[in-house]
Amino acid sequence: MSYLDDERQQYLNFLKLEKGLSQNSLDSYGRDLRRYLDFIGRDIGIPDMAGITLEHIEMFLKELLAMNLSVSSISRNISSIRGFHQFAVMERSCPANPAELIELPRKGRKLPEVLDQQEVVALLEAPDRSDLLGKRDAAVLELMYATGLRASETVELENDQLITELQLLRIIGKGNKERLVPVGGMAIKALADYLKNARPFLRKNVAEAKNRLFLSYRGKPLTRMSLWHIVTGAAREAGLQKQIHPHTLRHSFATHLLEGGADLRAVQEMLGHVSILTTEIYTHIDRSFLEEVHKSFHPRA
Numbered sequence: 001m002s003y004l005d006d007e008r009q010q011y012l013n014f015l016k017l018e019k020g021l022s023q024n025s026l027d028s029y030g031r032d033l034r035r036y037l038d039f040i041g042r043d044i045g046i047p048d049m050a051g052i053t054l055e056h057i058e059m060f061l062k063e064l065l066a067m068n069l070s071v072s073s074i075s076r077n078i079s080s081i082r083g084f085h086q087f088a089v090m091e092r093s094c095p096a097n098p099a100e101l102i103e104l105p106r107k108g109r110k111l112p113e114v115l116d117q118q119e120v121v122a123l124l125e126a127p128d129r130s131d132l133l134g135k136r137d138a139a140v141l142e143l144m145y146a147t148g149l150r151a152s153e154t155v156e157l158e159n160d161q162l163i164t165e166l167q168l169l170r171i172i173g174k175g176n177k178e179r180l181v182p183v184g185g186m187a188i189k190a191l192a193d194y195l196k197n198a199r200p201f202l203r204k205n206v207a208e209a210k211n212r213l214f215l216s217y218r219g220k221p222l223t224r225m226s227l228w229h230i231v232t233g234a235a236r237e238a239g240l241q242k243q244i245h246p247h248t249l250r251h252s253f254a255t256h257l258l259e260g261g262a263d264l265r266a267v268q269e270m271l272g273h274v275s276i277l278t279t280e281i282y283t284h285i286d287r288s289f290l291e292e293v294h295k296s297f298h299p300r301a
Contacts, residue, residue: 008034015083032076033080040052044056044059054098058102061102078102081099081102082099084099085099113244113251114255115248119238119240119242120252123235123238126237132198132201133217136198137230137233138194139193139194141231141234142187144250145249146183146184147169147253148271149249150246151228154227154246156212158212158213161213162183164188169182171272203215227246231244232244250271254271
């Protein structure tokens with residue numbers, strides 16, 4: 001008998017009697033759960049349901065990803081695990097469902113567009129840093145690439161979220177969750193230029209400007225549409241042919257870190273992803289990069 005086999009069988013009976021699942025579906029769910037529970041009990045050594053955490057589930061899902069299963073198979077595994085833990089909560093076998101934050105992968109999900117490092121340099125150098133808006137645009141682009149900020153996080157940044165002396169940015173992301181992300185020297189330099197030589201002149205009205213870091217020409221907080229125009233305008237000025245938008249810088253930030261050997265957990269933390277599975281998509285991009293390098297430089301590729 002495998003680990004937690006009684007609990008697994010009780011859940012399968014529930015699916016059969018209460019949910020009316022077909023025998024084929026029950027067999028698939030049963031296999032998924034046996035593999036999952038064997039991993040939890042045998043490989044990790046968790047003694048009971050109450051000891052299973054989100055981290056343990058993510059470890060198992062990383063094993064599935066390494067097996068190159070289809071999106072539908074991984075989705076079914078996640079559904080099996082989420083339902084099993086929810087059933088355990090209903091039956092009071094454990095106090096909470098550690099799998100409730102795991103999201104199902106999107107079928108047919110396309111890999112995000114990314115820029116190579118030369119394209120990023122061209123984009124960042126596009127703004128005219130001799131005028132007010134050019135200084136602002138350069139600071140915006142440098143910061144987004146340096147930290148992987150979302151568009152909403154960028155326009156909502158407050159002045160006191162930038163800790164210049166420590167080269168850190170305190171980001172308030174989805175669900176008001178805070179994270180600290182390092183800011184590189186080039187971005188700090190662009191921000192210092194903007195804060196000293198541009199923002200004081202853009203801040204025409206203190207009440208309208210509020211405490212927002214980035215301001216429009218009229219002195220109001222930058223909007224997401226304005227941010228979109230900044231990014232697409234710089235891409236056009238740089239002569240880039242790809243479809244580029246604010247999120248492209250976030251995708252490029254994550255991809256370049258992984259290409260350089262960064263730990264996936266560290267990238268997850270900087271991006272503010274609740275689940276590491278969301279960050280996993282960038283490993284596919286990184287894998288493609290490695291395959292391209294191998295084909296180009298290995299003598300027997």
